Each structure stands twice: as structure tokens, then as C-alpha cells.
Amino acid sequence: MQQFMEPADTLDQKTADQARAITSLGEELEAINYYNQRMAVAPDEELRKILVHNRDEEIEHAAMLIEWLRRNMDKWDEELRTYLFTTASIVDVEEAAVEGTADSPSSEGSLGIGSLR
Ligand SMILES: [Fe+2]
Known part of the structure; x- marks a missing residue:
């Protein structure tokens, strides 16, 4: 996911930080999608549990970024x-x-x- 659509040196720090958070949120959502699909089809039970754990951690990361955006944008x-x-x-x-x-x-x-x- 592209972080800056405008030249980085034209953005003020607040806008640049917002871009970092939005990009990170997009990456977390993509990771959730990967893990959610992989855990749905993994035949090995232990691997499936690891993938569920990883997916749930990415959901936590996404929620933290949404809260940061709520406070800062x-x-x-x-x-x-x-x-x-x-x-x-x-x-x-x-x-x-x-x-x-x-x-x-x-x-x-x-x-x-x-x-x-
Ligand atoms: Fe993450």
C-alpha cells in the first residue's frame, strides 16, 4: 500500500503521521484477510490455531490504529x-x-x- 501520494517533503508532520497510520491500518486489514482465509483451509490443527492467533493479533493492531486515528484525525x-x-x-x-x-x-x-x- 502506497504511503504518500504527495511528495513527502510537502506534507506537514500531522498529515504524514496520518498517512503512516492509514497505510498501517490497510496493511493490518490485508494481513487479517490473509490469515482468516489461511486458517479457514489449513488442515493441520496446530497450524490452524497459530493462524487464528496471528489473525486475532492483527485485529488488535487494526483496532489500535483506528483508535489512534480517532484521536488524531x-x-x-x-x-x-x-x-x-x-x-x-x-x-x-x-x-x-x-x-x-x-x-x-x-x-x-x-x-x-x-x-x-
Ligand atoms: Fe499486525
Whole structure:
């Protein structure tokens, strides 16, 4: 995964660090995909357990990077707070979030996002 799409010396440190985190997250997600498929087909039971362990560690790494992005890049906190740990239909959560930000009289009295959690 390409880390910098713009010349690195044109990026401020914050943007460069965000690029490092995003690239790392992409690499972790790719590793999760590799391990998940390999463990699904590995006939040897011990090898399968190792691959499951490795996959689960990559999921931990991905979660750590998402949390770093939440703390260090605009918009992540807002979106994660909207969607994570909800139980309603994700599409319904999105529609409620859009209604919640719509500043029109027709949105009054609509379901709040909290009611869909
Ligand atoms: Fe990892």
C-alpha cells in the first residue's frame, strides 16, 4: 500500500503521521484477510490455531490504529461514535444521523441517533 501520494517533503508532520497510520491500518486489514482465509483451509490443527492467533493479533493492531486515528484525525471520532456498538440496522443509523444533522423543520421530532443504539 502506497504511503504518500504527495511528495513527502510537502506534507506537514500531522498529515504524514496520518498517512503512516492509514497505510498501517490497510496493511493490518490485508494481513487479517490473509490469515482468516489461511486458517479457514489449513488442515493441520496446530497450524490452524497459530493462524487464528496471528489473525486475532492483527485485529488488535487494526483496532489500535483506528483508535489512534480517532484521536488524531478529524471526522473519525464523529463517525465511530455514530456507528460503533449500535445494534440497529446500520443503514437506519445512517439515515437517523443524516436526519439529525439536517437543520430543517421536517427533522423535528424524528428519532434521535441515541434511540437506535
Ligand atoms: Fe499486525
